[in-house]
Amino acid sequence: MTTKTLFSAIALTVSTLTSAMAADVTMPYKAAPAAAAFSWTGCYVGGNVGGGRGVNEQQPIVGQDFTANHNSGWLAGVQGGCDYQVGSLVVGVEGQFDWADMKDTSTTLIPGGAIGFLLTTQLDRVATATGRIGYAFDRVLFYAKGGAAFAHFNHQMTQTDFAALSVDFTGSRDVTGFVVGAxxxxxxxxxxxxxxxxxxxxxxxxxxxxxxxxxxxxxxIPFFPASGPAEHADRHARRELAIQHGWRAARRPILIGVPKASAARRVRRAAANSRRGFDAVVPAPP
Incomplete structure (x- = not known):
């Protein structure tokens, strides 16, 4: 074997061993970045605005029936609460207070006479303390709510002959009830x-x-005492839009990584590298 042939054989061996060792080295990998999943867990404050309609039915007074009020108007206020999310289920509590101007005036005529009544009812503020439960689709939450409701009504009854006589009877009342919504x-x-x-x-x-x-x-004044009790039935519906700022806890992101190469893949890569080693070494002529 000549000197040139010996050097070529040594070069071939070194190239093959180097390729094989390179195949045994674990290839580094980097996990693909993943955005953190949104969470509804946390507390919030905000404001709301909306409109509403209501029915206020005056019970008979000294045998006289009255035309019902159909209130309508605006509401605006503030709300705050806290939510907790487990999986896709979200539960929470919320308190809300609204100023309002929902009112209506109805006219009732006394049969056979020239006297009538103008009955005005106004809702000027309302508050709620509710719980809610919902189902979340990432950043979208569908929910139902329910709880206690508190309101303040102003009442005015004007007895009039629609000419010279006009006498106002006024009063107000804080009431409690319930609210359900979605x-x-x-x-x-x-x-x-x-x-x-x-x-x-x-x-x-x-x-x-x-x-x-x-x-x-x-x-x-006929038909109506100067001071007397009355009864009123109140039902209202409210629609609103609200925007709110929250302090929410971020959920841990789900990291999706690229798996390491299997042993079989490492063997195939080593064989491919070995073939490339043989091709790279060209023996010199003797």
Whole structure:
């Protein structure tokens, strides 16, 4: 064997061994980045605006029936609460307060006479304390809610002959009842969401007092006492849009990695590298 042939054989052996060792080295890999899954867990505050309609039915007074009020108007206020998410299930509590101007005036005529009544009912504020439960599709949450409701009503009954006589009887009352509703909430950002909601309120039947004190026209008014009890049944529905800022806990991201090469793949890679080693070495002529 000549010197050139010996050097070629040594070069071939070194090339083959180097390729084989390279095949046994574990190839580094990098996990593919994954975005953190959105979580509804956390607390929030926000504001809301909306509109509503209601039915207020006045119970008969001294045998006189009255035309019902059909209130309508606006509501606006603030809300705050906390949610907790387990899987796709979201449960939470919320408190809400709204200023309102929902009112209506109805006219009732006394049969056979020239006297009538103008009955005005106004809802000027309402508050709720509710729980809610929902199902989340990532940033979209469908939910139902229910709980206690509190409201303040102003009442005015005007006895008039629609000409010269006009006497006002006024009163107000704080009432309690219940509320049920449903809504859809969407998280625009991790800490900012927008929701649309529908609520139904029922405040039952409540007594209140209408007063005519201090008015000289109160004396001798027929069909209605200067000060007396009355009963009112109140039912309202509210639709609203709300935007709220929250402090929510981020869920741990799910990391999706590229698996390491199997032993069989390493063997195939080593064989391929060995073939490339033979092709790279060209023996010199003797």
């Amino acid at each position: 809504g859809l909430e969407y998280a625009l950002l991790p800490n900012l969401s927008l929701k649309a909601e529908y609520n139904y309120f029922d405040f039952g039947t409540n007594g209140y007092t209408l007063n005519c004190s201090g008015n000289p026209g109160c004396a001798g």
